[in-house]
Amino acid sequence: MKKLSLYFLTFATVFFTSCESDDKIVIDVIDGITSSAILRTRSIESGTFNRFDTSSIFSVTVEQQDEENGALLSSVDVLVSFADNKDDGVDNSKAEVAYTTIPASEFSPSERGLPQTNFTATLAEALAAVGLVDGQFDGGDTFNFRFVVNLTDGTSWSAANGNGNITGGSYFSSPYQYTVGVACIPVTPVTGTYNLDMEDTYGDGWDGAFFTVSIDGETTDYTIESGSAANFDIVVPDGTEELTFTYTPGNFESEHIWELTAPTGETAAAGSPGPGGDIVLNICN
DSSP: OOOOHHHHHHHHHHHHHHHHHHHHHHHHHHHHOOSOOEEEEEEEEEOEEETTBTTOEEEEEEEEEOTTTTTTEEEEEEEEEEEOOOOSSOOOOEEEEEEEEEEGGGOEEOTTSSEEEEEEEEHHHHHHHHTOOTTSOOTTOEEEEEEEEEETTSOEESTTTOOHHHHSOTTTOOOSEEEEEEEOOOSSOOOEEEEEEEEESSSSOOTTOEEEEEETTEEEEEOOOSSSEEEEEEEEOTTOOOEEEEEEOOSOGGGEEEEEEOTTSSEEEEESSOOSEEOOOOOOO
């Protein structure tokens, strides 16, 4: 098994240094912004549309900052575009169009006293905005929502002119835009035989990580006990009403690779590495 103790002190030093650096950045920006406006991502409540459910949503909470701690905020424009990623000879991609404008009055103070709001769009609303109908989009396609911050001084700020430390910084996470994928998430369980292929790149088992498959409340765990690989067929019988695949992480997550193949033969999910939790399946056929 790998030696963890040799690296702990170095990791701790880097971690705390990083945290202190991020804290200093946020204090500096809140106290001294003089040339831009930030739209920081606070949380993404839902980042995927379901191909089979047009009421599925994209939802994000954002916080605005400027040299007057948000007092200069006038409005935020939201624009949307669509990318057709299916290789079928037909390109239904759509150029960017105006989606909505969020006035400053729809923002309320965050715990830091800065303007904050939640933006939510349904798949149906996004489709209508770009002029698409059923049959013109599928799993694997993407929508891009772009935000433009308008200030009362007449300036506007977006991904086009945002500072790289702001748009890509680890603390601010202010990209001004979000790519929302379309996934084929089954509304009811897809029955048949799934195949779970698992790999450990170091070759010493999955270090405590495992998959749990629950079929109508009956659970079975799958892991690599030792060695570099394991493969399992998982039979989901006809009539199944509830089906969940859950990944529980272990140690040395960077070593873990897995792929779940659906009964249709397509990749339903894959990861390397990944956080724990329920796995969202993508089964289009």
